[in-house]
Amino acid sequence: MDEESKWIEQSRKGSAEAFSQLVLLHQARVRGYIGRYLRQKDMVDDLAQEVFLAAYRRLDTYEGKVPLSLWLLGIARNCVLEYWRGEGRRRAREMGRVQAELAERRFQRLEQEALADQARAMGALHDCIRKLPEGSARLISEHYFESRSTVDIARDRGGREGTIRMALMRIRQMLRECMDRKLPAEGTA
Amino acid sequence: MSSERRRIRDLWTRALAGQILGCAEEEELLQAIRDDAALRDELDRDEQLDGLLQAIGRSRKDAGIFVREFTDRLEAAKDATGFVRKIKSRVQGERRRRFFVSKRTSPVGWIALAACVLLALVVFLVVNTEKPPVKPRETAKTETPVVVEEEPRPPVREPEPVVIPPVEVEVAKVEPEKPAPVAVAPAPVVEPPEIVTPPAPVVVETVVVMARLEDVRGEVRIGGNPAVAGQGILSGNGVEVADGSVAVVFPDGTRLVLESSSKLAAVSEGAEGKRLSFTKGRLQAAVTKQKAPMVMTTPHAEAVVVGTRFAAEVTGDATWLEVAEGSVRMTRPNEVTVAAGRYAVAAPGFDAVSRPLARLKPADPRRVEEAIRRGVARIRKRVPELKSYQLQGRTVYHAELMLWTLLHAGVSEGDPDFQLLLKDVLDRPLERTYEVAVQAVVLEELDRAKYRPRLWQCAQFLADNQCRNGQWHYGDPSLASSQVPAEVARAKAGQRFVVKKARDGPESGDNSNSYYAAMGLKACSDAGIVMAREVVERARKCWLDSRQEGGWSYKPAKGVKPTGSMTAAGVASLVILDGLLGYDWKQDRAVAGALDWLARTFTVKDNPGYNPDSEGWSFRFAVQYLYAVERAGLLSGLDKLGKRDWYAEGSASLLAAQQPDGLWPSGNEQVDEIWDTCFAVLFLRRTADALEDARTK
Numbered sequence: 074m075d076e077e078s079k080w081i082e083q084s085r086k087g088s089a090e091a092f093s094q095l096v097l098l099h100q101a102r103v104r105g106y107i108g109r110y111l112r113q114k115d116m117v118d119d120l121a122q123e124v125f126l127a128a129y130r131r132l133d134t135y136e137g138k139v140p141l142s143l144w145l146l147g148i149a150r151n152c153v154l155e156y157w158r159g160e161g162r163r164r165a166r167e168m169g170r171v172q173a174e175l176a177e178r179r180f181q182r183l184e185q186e187a188l189a190d191q192a193r194a195m196g197a198l199h200d201c202i203r204k205l206p207e208g209s210a211r212l213i214s215e216h217y218f219e220s221r222s223t224v225d226i227a228r229d230r231g232g233r234e235g236t237i238r239m240a241l242m243r244i245r246q247m248l249r250e251c252m253d254r255k256l257p258a259e260g261t262a
Numbered sequence: 263m264s265s266e267r268r269r270i271r272d273l274w275t276r277a278l279a280g281q282i283l284g285c286a287e288e289e290e291l292l293q294a295i296r297d298d299a300a301l302r303d304e305l306d307r308d309e310q311l312d313g314l315l316q317a318i319g320r321s322r323k324d325a326g327i328f329v330r331e332f333t334d335r336l337e338a339a340k341d342a343t344g345f346v347r348k349i350k351s352r353v354q355g356e357r358r359r360r361f362f363v364s365k366r367t368s369p370v371g372w373i374a375l376a377a378c379v380l381l382a383l384v385v386f387l388v389v390n391t392e393k394p395p396v397k398p399r400e401t402a403k404t405e406t407p408v409v410v411e412e413e414p415r416p417p418v419r420e421p422e423p424v425v426i427p428p429v430e431v432e433v434a435k436v437e438p439e440k441p442a443p444v445a446v447a448p449a450p451v452v453e454p455p456e457i458v459t460p461p462a463p464v465v466v467e468t469v470v471v472m473a474r475l476e477d478v479r480g481e482v483r484i485g486g487n488p489a490v491a492g493q494g495i496l497s498g499n500g501v502e503v504a505d506g507s508v509a510v511v512f513p514d515g516t517r518l519v520l521e522s523s524s525k526l527a528a529v530s531e532g533a534e535g536k537r538l539s540f541t542k543g544r545l546q547a548a549v550t551k552q553k554a555p556m557v558m559t560t561p562h563a564e565a566v567v568v569g570t571r572f573a574a575e576v577t578g579d580a581t582w583l584e585v586a587e588g589s590v591r592m593t594r595p596n597e598v599t600v601a602a603g604r605y606a607v608a609a610p611g612f613d614a615v616s617r618p619l620a621r622l623k624p625a626d627p628r629r630v631e632e633a634i635r636r637g638v639a640r641i642r643k644r645v646p647e648l649k650s651y652q653l654q655g656r657t658v659y660h661a662e663l664m665l666w667t668l669l670h671a672g673v674s675e676g677d678p679d680f681q682l683l684l685k686d687v688l689d690r691p692l693e694r695t696y697e698v699a700v701q702a703v704v705l706e707e708l709d710r711a712k713y714r715p716r717l718w719q720c721a722q723f724l725a726d727n728q729c730r731n732g733q734w735h736y737g738d739p740s741l742a743s744s745q746v747p748a749e750v751a752r753a754k755a756g757q758r759f760v761v762k763k764a765r766d767g768p769e770s771g772d773n774s775n776s777y778y779a780a781m782g783l784k785a786c787s788d789a790g791i792v793m794a795r796e797v798v799e800r801a802r803k804c805w806l807d808s809r810q811e812g813g814w815s816y817k818p819a820k821g822v823k824p825t826g827s828m829t830a831a832g833v834a835s836l837v838i839l840d841g842l843l844g845y846d847w848k849q850d851r852a853v854a855g856a857l858d859w860l861a862r863t864f865t866v867k868d869n870p871g872y873n874p875d876s877e878g879w880s881f882r883f884a885v886q887y888l889y890a891v892e893r894a895g896l897l898s899g900l901d902k903l904g905k906r907d908w909y910a911e912g913s914a915s916l917l918a919a920q921q922p923d924g925l926w927p928s929g930n931e932q933v934d935e936i937w938d939t940c941f942a943v944l945f946l947r948r949t950a951d952a953l954e955d956a957r958t959k
Binding site: 089092093096097100101102104105106107108109110112113115117118119121122125126129167168169170171172174175178179182194195198199202213217218220222223224227228231233234235238239241242245246248249252 | 271272274275276277278279280282283288291292295306307308309310311312313314315316317318319320321328329331332333335336337551569570587588589599601602620899900901902905
């Protein structure tokens with residue numbers, strides 16, 4: 074029996090410690106998945122905790138027919154949709170028409186996309202990031218992984234904030250083209 | 263790529279970055295997305311990828327902290343589940359006993375006897391069954407009242423309305439290792455009632471410990487008595503820090519850190535949530551997600567918090583609120599939501615407006631806000647006078663400039679001083695370019711629809727006072743501007759009107775009046791009152807033709823050097839005029855050259871090029887120069903002139919120069935002191951960002 078299966082078994086018997094190991098193993102994927110749809114950073118971890126709590130309570134229903142990660146993402150999707158149908162849509166509207174429109178389209182994709190397709194897209198994206206030129210990779214890392222705002226990046230580089238935004242858009246275009254080459258046309262996220 | 267596509271992409275990337283767009287910008291972006299399927303597809307895919315990248319970034323953050331927080335939450339949930347399971351078990355036992363008795367009854371003749379037996383049995387059981395005392399739990403940071411915490415989740419929505427002692431009472435008894443002098447009455451023994459009537463909850467609440475102190479440093483008091491770590495705060499009590507700091511920690515993990523000279527006058531919690539009365543000092547709050555919103559009141563404000571991190575500061579005249587995570591909804595003095603990275607100030611006479619912190623950095627936003635309030639207080643003292651004064655033989659009024667300043671400082675529209683100024687402005691006939699132009703800017707910002715007729719009059723006045731060479735002079739009354747056409751008075755939203763000259767002004771004017779006129783033209787155009795193209799083109803040509811060494815002076819003449827204030831005015835004017843004509847100012851070499859000139863000469867100490875011996879130019883206008891630089895900078899989207907951060911340097915200089923009475927000294931004997939004070943406030947407030955402020959208000 075592998076480690077994950079042992080932890081699942083122990084978790085079913087009530088071991089919080091064992092379940093914490095499962096959380097550690099899968100938290101990145103669940104939080105990342107939710108973070109893709111929820112732009113309110115305060116809500117992402119909150120919902121992610123809801124997902125793991127729900128999983129803990131329903132662990133007896135997990136039959137092992139799909140990987141645990143996928144099972145967790147299924148719970149995450151339902152949590153995110155439920156949030157969107159409740160408070161999420163209202164909060165998005167408070168941020169303006171464009172933000173509300175962006176959020177609507179995001180959640181429409183959530184309802185339509187298959188979880189497995191999203192997992193493949195993430196894998197392809199990781200590969201494509203590794204292939205970026207150094208400067209572009211650095212900019213992506215500063216903005217998305219170090220959470221530095223375009224204003225701060227521009228200030229440090231002595232340039233204009235608009236230039237940084239447009240540069241990020243061009244890099245995203247490059248990544249997009251790379252992913253299109255890697256993934257089949259139907260099934261890209 | 264066309265300039266139109268570039269613009270849409272600029273708007274798109276700003277929206278994607280979470281920046282707030284103005285109403286017109288939102289409409290423009292949404293329209294472009296609706297009309298162009300290819301663009302829509304491109305932006306959709308861009309947004310998807312942005313989301314994927316955000317997901318990767320999110321997934322890399324703070325795994326350890328996330329897991330720890332989850333473990334705490336799981337423990338709390340399990341403990342609550344166990345507790346409720348006990349209750350459920352007892353209730354089910356109760357039901358089984360009642361069911362068993364009812365099944366043994368026989369019809370008719372035995373019913374009455376069985377009913378009596380049953381009733382006796384029930385009474386016996388109810389009277390003699392004693393609830394076991396709730397076992398003390400180990401104190402956990404995330405301990406919460408059971409029912410409230412678990413309410414939305416099916417496994418724990420069990421409890422019948424059986425009365426149980428609130429958990430808080432048990433919390434008071436926990437931690438025997440900390441001999442803090444907690445004044446908590448012993449938990450009352452709750453006898454199972456003969457009839458199911460809950461004990462009066464009021465008695466329980468008055469002995470509830472709302473929170474405990476941690477990290478006590480320096481002089482901290484509860485109820486006037488020295489307090490120590492671990493000590494509890496009873497409902498209705500507060501804590502004061504004279505010198506030092508303390509953390510106030512609630513059972514649900516909410517943490518408030520009070521700094522020196524701070525006072526949390528009262529703390530309470532009921533079914534409607536936590537209530538804080540914060541009366542002075544500085545407080546940092548990390549609020550866990552609340553079932554019922556927490557409400558914090560200060561002498562100036564009321565804020566509703568669901569779960570967030572924020573800082574608050576209460577001084578004698580204002581409350582400052584700054585949000586780091588989540589959002590806070592201020593409900594007093596007015597409704598405004600303050601999101602992460604933004605702040606709002608509540609002060610008497612001002613509307614609370616949510617503004618981005620980053621905009622004022624690296625200046626200290628609190629010092630900036632305080633300086634604005636002091637300046638406004640000084641300006642207000644002059645309002646009742648509403649006097650004019652004479653400048654070089656001309657009558658100059660202050661009301662328009664003061665009104666503009668109060669508007670951007672955030673003074674409420676209903677404020678008596680504001681209304682007095684507005685009435686004076688509207689009652690006076692249109693006579694001078696400066697005043698008419700500033701009036702147009704103010705009225706368009708206040709309500710372009712309501713004031714459209716007046717704005718039409720302003721536009722006609724400006725058209726009729728343009729000089730033959732394209733400049734504007736000080737101005738003369740215009741007959742054509744005195745009568746508003748009926749169709750303008752009846753205009754519906756979205757209608758546009760073109761204004762043409764009814765007459766010409768003198769041969770030439772000056773660049774200062776021309777600069778203000780350009781601002782007035784823009785304001786009128788934004789309200790749908792569009793200047794005839796030939797007027798705008800003539801104005802633009804005059805700016806282009808009158809450049810000297812890349813900049814501009816007050817009045818172009820041989821040997822006269824450019825000045826900072828007029829060069830900045832030229833930049834701002836050309837950006838506006840190019841925009842009105844549909845040109846891309848970024849391609850305008852005159853603008854680029856002038857920006858270079860400004861970058862080379864930028865200083866906060868004076869108005870570059872100022873020459874006291876220059877004919878017709880006696881005034882230093884250093885603060886007006888700074889304001890003109892800001893206008894040029896914000897209109898052209900430049901945070902820096904070369905490598906100089908004009909706002910950082912300008913705001914630092916102005917904050918240092920403000921006098922204790924709130925005024926900024928003008929350095930010009932002939933010019934009223936209020937002028938520089940108004941322009942200093944306008945600079946500090948970054949007035950050209952007005953649209954964004956209005957959007958977030």
